[in-house]
Amino acid sequence: MSNEVDYDDVQGLVRFAFGKLDGACFYLVRIKDAGAARSWLASARVTSARTLSPPPETALQVGFTVDGLRKLGVPDDAITGFAPEFVAGMAEESRARRLGDVGDNAPVKWSWGWSDQTPHLVIMMYSKKDALAQCEAEFKGPSWDTAFQELERLGTDDLGDVEPFGFVDGISQPTIDWDGKRKIKGDQFVYSNIVSLGEFLLGYSNEYNEYTDRPLLDPTSKGAAELLPALDQPQKKDLGRNGTYLVMRQLVQNVRGFWQFADAAAHSNPDERNRLAEAMLGRKLDGSPLLPLQNQPIDGVGPDKEDLAYNQFTFGTDPVGDRCPLGSHVRRANPRNADFPNPVTGMISHFIQLLGFGRKGLRDDLMSPTRFHRLVRRGREYGPGVSPEQALQPPQPGEGENGLHFICINSNIARQFEFVQGAWLTSTKFDGLSEESDPMLGDRAAVAGCPEPNTFSRPRDSGLRERCSGLPQFVTVRGGAYFFLPSLRALRYFATIGS
Amino acid sequence: MVVAPLDVKRTDELRSLLATINRVPGMANPDNEIIPFGRLPDLHFARIVVLEDQTLDDITTAYGLPRRNYPLYLAFLADFDGDVDRFRNQMISIASKGLEQIFSFCTDFKPGMDIARWMKQHEHRPSTMYINWVGRTMQQIREENALRQVVQTFVFNSGPKFQTSAPEEIRRAIKGFVASQPLKLTPIGKMSLSWRIKNLAHLIFVPIILLFLTPLIVLYLPFFAFQLRRREKSDMEIAPRPTAEYVNKLARIEDYDVTNQFTAMGSLKPGLFRRWLLIYLLWLIEYTTRHVYTRGHLARVPSIHFARWVFIDNKQRLVFCSNYDGSLESYMDDFINKVAFGLNVVFSNGIGYPTTNWLFFQGAKDEQKFKYFIRRHELPTEVWYDGHTGLTNFDLKRNTLIRSGLEQQSMTNAEAKQWLQLL
Numbered sequence: 001m002s003n004e005v006d007y008d009d010v011q012g013l014v015r016f017a018f019g020k021l022d023g024a025c026f027y028l029v030r031i032k033d034a035g036a037a038r039s040w041l042a043s044a045r046v047t048s049a050r051t052l053s054p055p056p057e058t059a060l061q062v063g064f065t066v067d068g069l070r071k072l073g074v075p076d077d078a079i080t081g082f083a084p085e086f087v088a089g090m091a092e093e094s095r096a097r098r099l100g101d102v103g104d105n106a107p108v109k110w111s112w113g114w115s116d117q118t119p120h121l122v123i124m125m126y127s128k129k130d131a132l133a134q135c136e137a138e139f140k141g142p143s144w145d146t147a148f149q150e151l152e153r154l155g156t157d158d159l160g161d162v163e164p165f166g167f168v169d170g171i172s173q174p175t176i177d178w179d180g181k182r183k184i185k186g187d188q189f190v191y192s193n194i195v196s197l198g199e200f201l202l203g204y205s206n207e208y209n210e211y212t213d214r215p216l217l218d219p220t221s222k223g224a225a226e227l228l229p230a231l232d233q234p235q236k237k238d239l240g241r242n243g244t245y246l247v248m249r250q251l252v253q254n255v256r257g258f259w260q261f262a263d264a265a266a267h268s269n270p271d272e273r274n275r276l277a278e279a280m281l282g283r284k285l286d287g288s289p290l291l292p293l294q295n296q297p298i299d300g301v302g303p304d305k306e307d308l309a310y311n312q313f314t315f316g317t318d319p320v321g322d323r324c325p326l327g328s329h330v331r332r333a334n335p336r337n338a339d340f341p342n343p344v345t346g347m348i349s350h351f352i353q354l355l356g357f358g359r360k361g362l363r364d365d366l367m368s369p370t371r372f373h374r375l376v377r378r379g380r381e382y383g384p385g386v387s388p389e390q391a392l393q394p395p396q397p398g399e400g401e402n403g404l405h406f407i408c409i410n411s412n413i414a415r416q417f418e419f420v421q422g423a424w425l426t427s428t429k430f431d432g433l434s435e436e437s438d439p440m441l442g443d444r445a446a447v448a449g450c451p452e453p454n455t456f457s458r459p460r461d462s463g464l465r466e467r468c469s470g471l472p473q474f475v476t477v478r479g480g481a482y483f484f485l486p487s488l489r490a491l492r493y494f495a496t497i498g499s
Numbered sequence: 500m501v502v503a504p505l506d507v508k509r510t511d512e513l514r515s516l517l518a519t520i521n522r523v524p525g526m527a528n529p530d531n532e533i534i535p536f537g538r539l540p541d542l543h544f545a546r547i548v549v550l551e552d553q554t555l556d557d558i559t560t561a562y563g564l565p566r567r568n569y570p571l572y573l574a575f576l577a578d579f580d581g582d583v584d585r586f587r588n589q590m591i592s593i594a595s596k597g598l599e600q601i602f603s604f605c606t607d608f609k610p611g612m613d614i615a616r617w618m619k620q621h622e623h624r625p626s627t628m629y630i631n632w633v634g635r636t637m638q639q640i641r642e643e644n645a646l647r648q649v650v651q652t653f654v655f656n657s658g659p660k661f662q663t664s665a666p667e668e669i670r671r672a673i674k675g676f677v678a679s680q681p682l683k684l685t686p687i688g689k690m691s692l693s694w695r696i697k698n699l700a701h702l703i704f705v706p707i708i709l710l711f712l713t714p715l716i717v718l719y720l721p722f723f724a725f726q727l728r729r730r731e732k733s734d735m736e737i738a739p740r741p742t743a744e745y746v747n748k749l750a751r752i753e754d755y756d757v758t759n760q761f762t763a764m765g766s767l768k769p770g771l772f773r774r775w776l777l778i779y780l781l782w783l784i785e786y787t788t789r790h791v792y793t794r795g796h797l798a799r800v801p802s803i804h805f806a807r808w809v810f811i812d813n814k815q816r817l818v819f820c821s822n823y824d825g826s827l828e829s830y831m832d833d834f835i836n837k838v839a840f841g842l843n844v845v846f847s848n849g850i851g852y853p854t855t856n857w858l859f860f861q862g863a864k865d866e867q868k869f870k871y872f873i874r875r876h877e878l879p880t881e882v883w884y885d886g887h888t889g890l891t892n893f894d895l896k897r898n899t900l901i902r903s904g905l906e907q908q909s910m911t912n913a914e915a916k917q918w919l920q921l922l
Binding site for chain 1: 654655661662664665666669740743746747750751753754755756757792796797798799800801824825826828829832833835836837840864865866867887888889890891893894896897900915916917918919920921922
């Protein structure tokens with residue numbers, strides 16, 4: 001049996017961002033008529049991850065929530081094989097607490113993703129901007145209105161390379177080990193940007209050298225014959241293989257609020273205003289890192305020159321955050337550490353550190369190893385766009401909101417997306433900090449016994465932090481859901497199983 | 500840990516009573532009327548949990564042996580400063596009625612009984628006890644936290660005046676300010692003489708016993724290897740995914756605080772080999788927790804406040820309880836990525852644990868099975884009290900370092916800078 005990935009079976013979004021297709025919209029739909037939905041799915045021309053020349057002019061991707069799978073009549077024994085967090089859903093009460101979806105972010109306030117506003121499917125359409133309307137009509141086809149009830153059509157706007165706050169975006173991504181070259185034997189002593197395929201695609205081995213749990217079917221069960229076998233259990237058919245989970249969250253960004261806050265904190269000094277904003281993000285507005293690049297290469301960074309300039313660095317040389325503050329967004333999102341806080345030089349040093357000796361820094365071992373918590377991000381911005389300079393002015397009457405349709409891909413939602421969101425981004429105790437959450441996207445709700453996390457701090461030469469306090473919440477969650485992004489084979493299975 | 504058999508028929512009633520203690524699901528209101536934990540100034544953590552083992556059929560599944568029907572127990576445990584008798588009496592003096600009310604659900608407790616004596620009779624001492632920072636009292640925690648708040652308020656309200664000063668100058672200014680404040684900082688007390696003598700004896704005698712045992716251990720080692728490998732190759736893994744309903748029961752009481760509780764139990768694999776191996780290993784681990792890992796981390800893990808491993812039912816079952824910072828997902832991340840070997844040596848002696856390789860290896864590294872195993876053996880803790888809500892081990896350590904830095908006469912500018920970074 002070949003370990004090679006059949007790109008024709010994988011939805012393209014796992015491998016590509018469809019960056020050339022600058023128009024996109026995401027339909028969140030509920031199934032009106034299961035039969036019509038099945039036939040729509042059966043005839044949908046879903047774009048695969050195969051490299052085409054010339055590249056396609058349009059792309060179509062389809063994801064399912066657990067409600068959607070049930071509505072299509074997917075049997076329960078298949079559904080219970082999916083990840084528990086997928087089955088429970090993003091809006092589940094205790095989960096919302098962990099994700100920072102409290103206060104203004106609470107699911108009850110969402111415009112979609114909660115209760116009967118939970119979509120069954122997300123149908124993602126991509127094309128060139130001016131051809132989008134036509135592309136939508138073609139993808140929808142005649143049976144669309146019979147099959148689906150539209151909850152939302154999430155439009156996107158191409159703001160160039162930047163996200164709404166004005167920072168160059170999407171420049172750090174894990175390099176997926178498509179060819180299975182990465183062999184993991186025990187602890188990893190150096191940060192690597194190459195991450196096992198199994199972290200982003202079900203049915204392949206992950207960073208633990210194991211297979212993430214997914215629905216495996218008896219080959220004799222209905223519809224299973226068409227599926228691929230499980231690589232770790234060849235006697236079973238793998239409904240998950242070549243599929244993955246897609247996390248989607250609509251994040252409203254208060255761009256004016258952000259820049260006006262930074263401006264006030266900087267006493268309207270433009271340079272200082274930018275410095276503060278850049279410290280909060282942890283990169284410069286143009287995307288370049290706040291600390292110097294290192295000489296030794298990092299696996300999975302480059303050879304692309306831009307990638308090297310953006311990403312050939314770790315935070316190892318900046319233990320207290322002198323250059324890039326500990327609480328900045330990028331340090332929270334990707335701490336770029338290895339399995340041990342200090343360099344391991346040989347067997348003895350490995351053993352000593354394993355037992356918890358040889359500690360050097362105050363913060364040693366506060367952080368989990370990054371490689372188990374990586375995300376492939378595929379988000380798109382929306383809104384009219386406001387430049388940082390414009391953002392200092394009062395809003396135009398009737399101005400639309402700006403935001404991000406945050407989209408990420410991972411094969412273990414609890415260990416990847418939820419961990420990054422809960423233990424790192426919105427944690428008020430991240431890396432030994434207190435009274436801080438993510439300065440850009442954190443909520444500001446106080447945890448019991450703690451002050452409100454509305455501070456952002458930067459080290460100063462004396463050692464004392466410079467504390468910027470009173471940060472309002474700049475990002476509000478407007479909706480969200482966990483989707484399963486099936487392989488094309490699994491998609492056909494879903495389209496036929498319930499009929 | 501007080502462990503006493505419950506009247507099975509009244510468990511639901513007990514659970515409803517216990518729920519009234521809580522402010523939010525699973526977390527005690529410090530001022531509740533049944534046991535006002537907040538009035539016990541030396542109490543770090545407490546919990547009340549019904550030891551309802553979910554895995555009693557595993558012995559039949561794995562070894563074909565009949566299910567053992569142990570009694571259903573109530574467990575009450577507390578982590579506190581000082582002498583246990585004193586603490587118990589103090590608790591009884593403020594909550595005798597409430598304790599009586601709770602313990603009345605136990606089959607052998609009758610209202611009007613001497614509560615202290617009854618509790619003592621049901622006391623189960625841990626085989627291994629871990630304390631993040633041995634000797635740091637609640638009083639010290641409160642005083643140092645108040646100190647940090649005063650210092651931070653002073654520093655951050657003093658505006659730009661410190662911006663150009665040298666670090667040591669700033670430290671001295673802070674020191675001067677603190678001296679002018681009505682702050683109480685009780686000198687850090689020594690442990691009691693009897694504790695120190697016992698601890699010293701433990702420090703010396705365990706290695707001596709080990710030394711005497713060494714020839715036997717060396718002789719036994721080849722047989723041990725054979726016995727171990729034979730079992731590792733045949734012992735069955737039982738780690739199905741726990742039901743959504745059960746996971747939800749556990750998750751609904753988590754993450755209201757920056758610290759969480761964890762209670763789990765399970766049965767030892769049958770036979771003397773696993774039993775003696777576990778007794779021996781817990782004895783060794785206890786040595787490290789008493790003499791080595793006493794300052795802020797258990798091996799590589801800094802997040803655990805208190806943990807204990809307690810045998811019950813004539814050493815046929817083990818209960819594990821801990822208080823840890825962060826959410827369960829990050830706790831398990833620590834388990835798997837930082838101390839998998841430590842979990843393996845202990846819990847692989849329990850029925851169904853993911854297969855280990857030479858006792859230390861694999862096991863917990865089988866991430867998903869391990870997580871299922873953990874969740875399946877975990878119990879919903881009915882009542883949990885945290886005496887320093889909102890403070891992680893790192894916060895406590897930082898507060899202690901702030902205090903000790905402030906108490907120093909002088910520092911170099913480099914030292915003072917490091918100290919200022921704590922604020």
